[in-house]
Amino acid sequence: MPVTIKDIAKAAGVSHTTVSRALNSNPAISPETTERVQQLARQMGYVPSAVAQSLLSRRTQTIGMVVTTIADPFIVKVVEGAEQIALAAGYSIFLTTSHNKPEHEMAVVETFQRRRVDAIIVTSSRVGSLYSSQLDQIRVPIVLINNQEEGEFLHSVTVDDLQGAQLAVAHLLALGHRRIGYIGAADRPKSNGRRLAGYLAALKQAGVTPDPILMISPAATGDLERGRAGLEVLWAAGATAAFCYNDLIAIGLLLACRQRDISVPAMMSVVGFDDIEPALYTNPPLTTVHQPRLELGQLAMTMTLDLLNGQEAQDRILSCELVVRESTSQQISESANGEYSITSR
Amino acid sequence: MPVTIKDIAKAAGVSHTTVSRALNSNPAISPETTERVQQLARQMGYVPSAVAQSLLSRRTQTIGMVVTTIADPFIVKVVEGAEQIALAAGYSIFLTTSHNKPEHEMAVVETFQRRRVDAIIVTSSRVGSLYSSQLDQIRVPIVLINNQEEGEFLHSVTVDDLQGAQLAVAHLLALGHRRIGYIGAADRPKSNGRRLAGYLAALKQAGVTPDPILMISPAATGDLERGRAGLEVLWAAGATAAFCYNDLIAIGLLLACRQRDISVPAMMSVVGFDDIEPALYTNPPLTTVHQPRLELGQLAMTMTLDLLNGQEAQDRILSCELVVRESTSQQISESANGEYSITSR
């Protein structure tokens, strides 16, 4: 069993109260006893019990964090950002994955309540619908990152999907593309809707009429598969460029292009979303929309700690940046006279 | 403040002792009161305090897990495996990253002690040297995953680096390669040494004399860079194949090959180690040694829980599998008479 202040008290010949005060450098204690007690504590390898302290202070200095999966490089960065801030403030994180399973999420929340976490951070979940019944029970602050549902009662940090999508599609338009496809993900309704809106906004700004056949959302088991399926439709529809809901879909599309000998970017320009690490290793390296993932996590945690300190916290929306790599190029075609010219096909 | 058993006691007109017993379905309590109390607890939204329970039981049902970084896809899988098992057993995980910084690791251990975690799991660290002074202070079980130092005092789960490396190099040898390079990582001394040993063992078994110039360990800022640097040396030394310490190094090498127009696998076969996700997306897809990462985490956690239940735990070594993709092929060269023949160059 670990050493307690009582053990130290016995060894030092003082009361446990004095030990407690000495260890906390309480000025009421004489410098000599303070020094003596502290040295003794060190010798005996004393480490205060956060459990006992929590019981008394009613604060566990603990944050519960729910993510769908840490296999997603996007989420990893968010967690890293959150951890940095938490650690610096003396908080520890209970990290749990939900794999998007409602029953899992319920259980996680229950666990967090039992553990008396001071606050909860949830990423990319449909909190609104699922938790609503449990939510009023929870007294601790809840901060949502990129959540898929609207809800006024919670605090949130979100990435500006619309602006990011607009950036991506504007880039393709500037390169001369007019038949630009969008491959969406219907299972993330909110963000998918916003990215689609950005796509449409960019087209509108360029005076291009959207073609319904180019806006698809293939049902598939995984994002990679979705990209593969997307290519078939878009290629048949005469698209010269594709904007994908995320990088994994884009990578799936890239793989399918290679199999069908569709050269990227010469025959098909591809843009992703997220800027995950693998996007650097693809062939060609993927042009994509970079989300400030680290910052997302940092901000969410900062916000959480602010709330715990009784401060107000404003919801935040972070903007994205376009990272141009090699999967996009001018939409060119050889014209009759042998010269290259931009075409709108 | 959360509801306590005292609140329930007041509402039910019984003592808090009775409430506690009723909630735990103690047979000593009459069925009527039990039912009444349980229903009341549900209505009032009672959730027991793990903090108070821990203080009494001296068990927190909590595991501290230290990893170098969750940005490493390898580690992510290990964590996932560990989490599965922990969750099923009612344990929660404090996940912390150390980024290989000694001072960080010390702080983490200190935090875990304060939080009174029941056990600690550490991945890929040099525990032996760093922790030795703190180790005797810690009374809880410590399980090491793929640790970089020998030590009899701790429990461990390790992947069979030697066997995995042997598999990889034997594969290259079987394809006819004789000038096979090894690009190592000196900052992971233990596993690097074991993989090098596997490389040498395979060569020996095939009767190939190792050439020191082909066994390198480039000093570089990151693994990707290491791969780049490695290519220069190996290419100059006339290597036709390279076995890399890990996939990231292999990917770095792949990127460098593309820049220098060295076609893979026609001119250079490449094998990695780990089988991380990005290895699927490279061009060409990477042949690599698959580590049972999920199992590694599961086993470590199972072992930990066994130890907590007072059982003995045997150290384990898991074996690897070779995953052949498209970055390796027969070592062929056009001979004078126009036919293809295997050469040893």
Next chain:
DNA sequence: TTGTACGCGTTATCAA
């Protein structure tokens, strides 16, 4: 300057 007493929420012991 130091010590006594109490409480944080829960369970276990003993008594009624």
Next chain:
DNA sequence: TTGATAACGCGTACAA
């Protein structure tokens, strides 16, 4: 069948 009491490790109001 139920209740009063103590204990887990710590911090704090109050007393000395």
